[in-house]
Amino acid sequence: MDARKHEHEDYDVSIDVEKLADSLSGELESLHPLARGCSIYRVSEAPRCSHPSHFTPRIVSVGPFHHGKEELKAMEEHKKRYLKCFLQRTKVRTASFLGFIKAREAELRNCYAETIHLGSDEFIKMVLVDAVFLIELFLEYYQPNLRTDEDPILGKSFFHVDVKLEILLLENQLPLFIPNDLFNLAKTATFETNLYEEISFRTITCFWFRKEIASYLPIQENLLEINFSRAKHFVDLLILCLQPSQSRAVIALKDVIIPSVKELHQAGVKFKRGSSKNLLDIKFNEGILEIPFLTVYDSTERLYRNVLAFERMHCYTKYLNDYILMMNYLVSTSKDAELLLQNEIIGLGDTEAVPTVFRNLDKECIIDYSAFEYSGIIANLQAYCKLPWHKWKATLKQNYFNTPWASISVIAAVILLLLTSIQTVCSLIGL
Template identity: 50%
Template sequence: MAEITNDTLVNIDELAASMRGELDSLPVLSSKCCIYTVPKRLHHLNEKAYTPQLVSIGPLHHGKPELRPMEEHKKRYLQDFLQRTKLSLVDYLKVIEKNEKKLRDCYAETIEFSSDEFIKMILVDAAFIIEVLLRYHFKPMRKEKENDRVYNKPWAIQDIRKDMWLLENQLPFFILEDLFDPARITLPSGKNQMLSITKLAYEFSKDLWDLEEMEEKSQKNKSPKVQHLVDFLWICHQPPQSKSKKKLKTLGIPSATELHQAGVKFKLGSSKNLFDIKFKNGILEIPRLEIVGATELLFRNLLAFEQCHCSKNYINDYVIIINHLVNTAKDVELLVKDGIVENWLWDDEGMSALFHGLVKETFVIVDHFYFSGLVEELNAYCRKPWHKWQATLKQHYFNNPWSIISFIAAVILLVLTTIQAVCSILSV
């Protein structure tokens, strides 16, 4: 064995002291953390769905060259915000300064900006969000400035809306609430009663999906405090009630076509909640799902937030079951025909492909799959031969009035022929 020289010996005491210093200098992890960088395994699936295209909100994408042109317009929105309020720029800066640590703690990454840079950025971005929400709610406010590059330019507001729903492009909701005081803001006469950031956020997003208002949500179950705009959407989509805790026995979820062939009928649900899918007496009731250009972006960012932050996997489980239902374009066609799916994509194949893409990097926890009871009921129904025979008769032989008339005529003819034959035998 080679001899170990003194030069290679480790001074354990010095190493321990060095490591102790590293451990002691680790930053304290805050329980307030709620804004994350999207994990790489999700990001590579569709980078554009997680990356702002026009405007940066918050520190994670601040200063990127391709987003700098909007910085001037954000400052103009801050200028407009200050003009319609009864507080000064100094007053608002003090609000941000007082909350600086709390704001930094909301981000999973350590924010390297100096205090001056950070406070300035938060105020500019917060005022921009508030102004965007106000002008969306009060249409006359959009005409106040002819040079408004957000609302007076084709598609700009649509791109900005998409950027505002990105997980990496968020501000903590509490700072918007702290800065927004309807009593101190000049708004269209008599229109500031009962106005809140939550109400404005609802108005801003309700046409993307059928959403329950937060007031309705809070009446049904105690809603947690909103963390940011993506969290707002996630809370709006929480199921109305917990399903029975059944273990998922199989991933063999039938498609819409398979269910149709087994005799299941589809019905548009009256609920606004996506998760309120019900199956009773052979009828599968599904709330309306509108598929638009921003649908993939919204689902991807909700999934990313859920995987980074939430203890429940509601969006994950919904995407999985819808993916099975719309396995092919034919499945989508069935749901469109029954008014369940409103597909604004180019074709039915596009919607099927969308969910096949969304389901990548999702996962099933068999003990906590939200739709486990529903899957069990659907499979049990499909296993009964009588349901398939009955469906085959209806779909292939009794699918129009003439088929039914022909069948009745054939039965009558058969009965008459039988009677005639019996009478002939008896008369012999």
């Protein structure tokens, strides 16, 4: 029989298969539409399996991804205490806040890159509690007189350290517009009119970031305020503030061979603490490599890993990705870190920690040889190191003029050699 006839044959379809077809059709109809504006992602399995604790909150959930988990319920009661304090300062009714969120529910859900399986009522209540938690945390940090003695977060510094890093996890985000708008709504009718005078959610958020996060991830002055209105959430705010201050020359590379700090030092390169507070503003000019000041803490790797994951998943230019690759090459050993410590470029006594952090982070990075951010600097460093004069001068300085006594000894030896030569010449002339 001709095989083409089978293409048009009708097959007997049982009732069970009809039901299955209807069920599948229903699932297709109920698919969550892909939102172009989504900006909050669940981290992919590969990095999560390697470092699950770096992406998963242990104390507090913000947003729907980890909402309701048993191990995070202890903080839920305190979040509601924050909500109670917030509502006591305003004449705006609770129902008005909930209605305000209800009107934006679709927009809020579309900010997440996957379907949120929470009913409407539970979702709206969760958003209100979590958004006000952020508002109150920043407000009480900004105005300490609002704190209560029972506050387990701001009243206990070790607890605050854990919480502040968890609200910067990529999976622990709320769209930034919702706490901002709820704060503005509360300001329209407060019992204490002077309390919110000249204060905005931007004011208290940027204040908190400058005081608590700038040491982990240095940020240029005023960039938090400048980028606040553009940011989708807190991790996005950090990414926007890390954009380089000026464009760099980018050239195609066949491979990336970056000398280490020790090798550059031996080749005569000098190191200077960068004047820019932007962590990514590495510069090389006239034999001087400028690297912005960096401090590495126990939690640095966790924070960087979340910012890096968002940069990749949101398809931003790979600025942080390339910075981590660059630093991993430069600071590959504790000796490299020690040289940076001596030049006041890193603020850490444990020189083993810096190369370890960048080595661990490097595993999550991808290099693009055609568009590596620091390709121009690499080319200039390689060219500088190839000139023998630079290495000879560095060797002379490092081996023979590294201390005042060594310098005096070399000078004395040269003078002695000159006097000996003169004496020899005079003796020959006398003959």
